[in-house]
Amino acid sequence: MLPGQLGHYSLILGLILSIGLLSYSFICLKDGNNILQKNIYSISFIQLFSVILSFFCLVYSFIISDFSNETVYNNSHTTKPIFYKISGTWGNHEGSLLLWLLVLTLFIFLFLVNSKNQPKKYRLLTLFFQQIIISGFFLFLLFTSNPFNNLFPVPREGLGLNPILQDPALAIHPPILYLGYVGSSIIFSSSLAALVKKNINSNWAKHIKKWIFVSWIFLTLGIMLGAIWAYYELGWGGFWFWDPVENVSLMPWLCLTALLHTIIVLEKRLILKSWTLILSIATFTLSMSGTFLVRSGILNSVHTFANDPGRGIFILIFLFVLIFLSLLIFFFYQTKETDPEKNFFWLSKETSILINNWFMMYFLSVILIGTTYPIFLEVLIEEKISVGPPFYQKLLIPFLIPFLVFMVIGPNIRWIKDKFNKIKIYQIIFLLISIVIAYLIIKKTSSQYLFTTVLVAGAFYLFFNTLRDFFRKNYNLSQNISHFGFSLFILSILFNGIFSNEISANMKIGDEIKFNNSLIKFMRIETYKKKNYDSIIADFEIEDEKKNITTLNPEIRIYNQPVILTSEADIKSSIFSDKFLVMNLLKGEDYFNVRYQIKPFMLWIWISILLLALGGLISFVKKVK
Amino acid sequence: MKKNIIYLAIVFSFIFIFIVFYKGIYKTNIYVPNELNNKNLVQFSSKDLFSEVELNSSDLILNNKFTIINIWASWCMPCRAEHSFLMDLSKNSKINLIGLNYKDRPKNAKKFINNLGNPFSKILIDPDGTISIKLGAYGIPETFIINKNNKIVKIFIGQLNKKNLREIERIVEQ
DSSP states (O other): OHHHHHHHHHHHHHHHHHHHHHHHHHHHHTOOOSSOOHHHHHHHHHHHHHHHHHHHHHHHHHHTTOTTBHHHHHHOOTTSOHHHHHHTTSSSHHHHHHHHHHHHHHHHHHHHHHOTTSOHHHHHHHHHHHHHHHHHHHHHHHHHOOTTOBOSSOOSSOOOOOGGGOSHHHHHHHHHHHHHHHHHHHHHHHHHHHHHTTOOSHHHHHHHHHHHHHHHHHHHHHHHHHHHHHHHHSOSSOSOOOOHHHHHHHHHHHHHHHHHHHHHHHHHHOOOHHHHHHHHHHHHHHHHHHHHHHHHOOSOSTTOOOOOHHHHHHHHHHHHHHHHHHHHHHHHHOOOOOOGGGOOOSSSHHHHHHHHHHHHHHHHHHHHHHHHHHHHHHHHHOOOOOOOHHHHHHHHHHHHHHHHHHHHHGGGSOSSOOOOOOOOHHHHHHHHHHHHHHHHHHHTSOSOHHHHHHHHHHHHHHHHHHHHHTTSSSOOHHHHHHHHHHHHHHHHHHHHHHHOEEEEEEEOTTOEEEETTEEEEEEEEEEEEOSSEEEEEEEEEEEOTTOOEEEEOOEEEEETTTTEEEEEOEEEEOSSEEEEEEEEEOTTSSOEEEEEEEEETHHHHHHHHHHHHHHHHHHHHSOOO | OHHHHHHHHHHHHHHHHHHHHHHHHHSOOOOOOTTTTTOBOOOOEEEBTTTOOEEEHHHHOOTTSEEEEEEEOTTOHHHHHHHHHHHHHHTOTTEEEEEEEESOOHHHHHHHHHHHOOOOSEEEEETTSHHHHHHTOOSSSEEEEEOTTSBEEEEEESOOOHHHHHHHHHHHHO
């Protein structure tokens, strides 16, 4: 009861402070003084503190299972392990929005502390724009999704947290992803502020680059954690399903990746100003649209928690107000870039980065259309369609080939103007080796011969080139690690896609089936009673041609609150391939539906994404020369 | 002039997108699993909310009427919101409306009915939610339309609206 009220009132305090900061920063803008008023830091800190307090009140309510709180009642249960009670705090709509708010206020405070070498008016204006977003979220939280609604009479038991959300990867997936999403709000506010104050220069680019990297690293890791969760928990044997909500997290990532490259051009050459701004605005808008699409229930997906039109309309209006506001500011303050010297030369680093951006925008548009088209179609002509993996694969994969080649060429070109050097011998050797290796690998498979060979060869070509770059004298470590990671990533998903193998059969205890020179034996099942679920654990033995035996223990869990059946796959990972086994209950029979898959290079997908993020991290901590 | 056209185009396209999304929010996008449709209603029995007499589901299905089972609770806000529609439905002589009171306290449930009116011919209680699970319900409110042959013909997940009401009337008229 008490923590609920405390949390509620500190949210109201936060909203008041937000409105206070809005007007105060506006007044301070007119002040000629060049030093930022001290009390801005303190007010912003108190605001941060009030949100932290409110957040911990909610966490506390979850820990003590205070069912007088509606959010706790809807999403928790006394028999939940303490870890999932805590993660249940943000595993629901209200709590996750509170987390959004927490990160928003945290980031603006960190921004204020870390931008002391920037002009005062620019900082004030950033604070101003950021507080518009923050107050919008405060209003949203307080009026449509208050996490501290009281229930009376107090129910004795909660409804429980969705079991598929009870997974360690998923427990940390939302916070990490939100750090990325919300980080883009700082980029958004600061770009608008820099535009209004005509502060777009190298200094600004250097300063905002850090924030871009922060968002990008967290977004990358957040998406990866989501994929890991999908792979281990959903039990479909894949890691990416082109589910609308997955797409919605990928779109800002693509935009941010484009921005990451463009901001370097702006820093070094002071061109592409407008483009940088558009990307900054688009990144945050896409993050917000993501929240809208997920939270309004307009899309049907594994992530849709809330189906309340009122909430959807609030975010929709808020989103469009922000878009209109930013477009208005953009068109009003935009200046023409008419410096003739700064035109592009066709063979230069800036051109190659622009090409990267074109690819990113193409990938982005495909995903955007694939995700939103069904909504338009349903509203306009009442037809339900579902856009699935084949659409994305057909449209995206062919373009990976030129993309990979440009990734080899681009980083080695100089700024401003480069000459056609004599083509180096090693380049040709690498290309030939790549093609030969790709051919030898693909030859054995029956899949589309030529196309796959070229694609794999492209990925190998990038792989060898980035590998070689590690042994050069002046190479850019962060960029090289990321690009190397990307080539590894493409190779891993290609091999994973080409060499995955699976068998599905109905088996009962004692059955044996043959699959790819190995023998799958169903040994026994055992049942256990756990705190919040009953479990059936099976014992399978996989015997390969060399008589090596692997034991796999897939599990079926029957959760008690709410009653939901989940299949926990058992996965044995090794360096080069994963063995994946999942079983399902067949109603009223003693047979189980068993699916066994061999998934090569799974581990390398995660490693390569980590490398990608590591590159970003190195760039982030690197001292500015 | 050229610039103005661009601005106008942007504004209009955003308004268009806004309207589409706005309408999209109100579309139901929960797909009812096909396996439930056209299945026989499962047998269940429970106590009556008021008389506390044990009743069997087969006694409730009348042979000359459509039966509608509505799962509700006093603590459920959408249930409160859809209640007026249920009151409308109760006036239809071809419909036998039955309530299933989900995870509720009898005192609160009775108060709810006393305040808002009773559209149901019978109200059964489901104190631990097991009957709703048996029925295959997703959550509350949920409304099952059952024909004279004890077959489920339609399930409405979530709060009923005017459109649903018309659809129910259409089904009943057939």
